[in-house]
Amino acid sequence: MTVTVSGEFCLDDSQRLRHALTKALATSEEGVDLDLGRLKLADCSALNVLLAARRDALTTGRTVTITAASPAAERLLTYTDTYPLFSPAHDHAHPTAVRPGRLRESREDGLLQTEVVQLRRALRTRPEID
Template identity: 50%
Template sequence: MPESAYTTQPATFAPSRPGQLSTAALPDGARTVVTVCGELDLQAADELRAALRGALESAPEGIDLDLQGVVFCDCSALNVLLALREQALTEGKTVTIQAAGPVAERLLTLTGTWPLFTGAADDEAGGPELGAEVVQLRRAMQTRPTIDLARGVLMATFQLSPQDAWHVLVMVSQNTNTKLHVLAQDLVTAVQGEPLPDATQRQVSAAVSRLSESGGSGAAGDEGT
């Protein structure tokens, strides 16, 4: 993959394949605006982490993210964002989301992490609330292994791709008004012998059927996060 941009000069990298991660960093006074486009998944996590850490290092006050061009985003990318914000807080900087499309916003909303990037808590960075903020970030990051396990359960049970399994998780979470990590824990527990609630079972079956009817990955892009 091409190197990500995080120099002090405006730079962009066009993706060589549809959906590939691309980033652009533009200094704006003491902050840096970083535009991120493409698919933010496990494959892109290392590149995304390097780009954002480089941008944060060169920005005295922090970075503002533009995620309008993100077409897919899962928990591997979320962990990158959460770790970045934790690092920024310990350095007396802030990370905010300046703009976000429905894909990125939906993930952050479902996982309860959207308020961490809206700037509401930025005035407290470095102050007495710093310890509590870092604890909250670490707690959010701890949910990822369970969510990844639940995605694996769906992949094995229904022969789904990683992205399709993610779409099913998101759809069921929305349709049952259940937090993503709670749903994931229920799915993992079900493998160990505890049955899923009937309503959740019906929603999982319906989501898989809907995904199959729409053609799987790509066709379900508007539903995914």
């Protein structure tokens, strides 16, 4: 299933984006392909929604993959080091020829990687504490 996101997404719009992605994940069999090619503006709240959608997808054995990114989306994902989490090569939910235990480990690895990226971003964006 492909979800196309266009316009501007900031704190006020993040719940609408979250709802749309949750609905798309619930109705898709394998996951969601995100087309962010027409996204003009996105802030950290939109990024948090994308990361939460990826986490939810991993827990159900699905994927969230970005197929196109506008300069604004690319800048946000590159600056926060999250772009690789949404690439097809980073797909831990559907590895080929895995044992059942290995699939669970893959999902856990993906969830941990998402958490590490979120923590690194939080550390970079928080003011220093004396």
